[in-house]
Amino acid sequence: SQELEQSPQSLIVQEGKNLTINCTSSKTLYGLYWYKQKYGEGLIFLMMLQKGGEEKSHEKITAKLDEKKQQSSLHITASQPSHAGIYLCGAAFANAGGTSYGKLTFGQGTILTVHP
């Protein structure tokens, strides 16, 4: 979707290296979700960001949302083969009532390969 651009499309790293995936929205976000997907399977929820400037971490994964709430990054420190998969950012935009319903707009995804 042109509303949400994700980069890079694919990433190949050596185990132990750090990496960053970016997600840019054409308009202000109500919320930004990061998911991980193994090919052909469902999405696993990683993190949700809602406030400008917010940063969350879980194990070796850190996600940030910029102050303007239009750009997010996902950073993996010391990557492992278990981090391999497809990373998707999903955007929730506010409706007329100022809340968000159940529609998420997704980026095209980043395919991450981690070589041992």
Place this chain on the structure above:
Amino acid sequence: KAGVTQTPRYLIKTRGQQVTLSCSPISGHRSVSWYQQTPGQGLQFLFEYFSETQRNKGNFPGRFSGRQFSNSRSEMNVSTLELGDSALYLCASKRGQETQYFGPGTRLLVL
């Protein structure tokens, strides 16, 4: 707590047939959304149901329809299947403004 479940997991149909997919949300979740994922178009929103009413709709033809029951379980139906309908169909559920959780998906192959 059990996660989102979808049945069947795999399905093969021929052009012109119709198909019904089922989704059981996480207990207590009243919102169910459906998405279609294809290599070319990525993950696209189909529709959302809340309290048995369609609350939001994506840009798909009328062949794609859905419904939600009083126990929040949802079904989606695709009539007059086309080859391009081959995809992974994902449903997700959420409660209020909380996070949307996804099921394992139903992989549909149209021959």
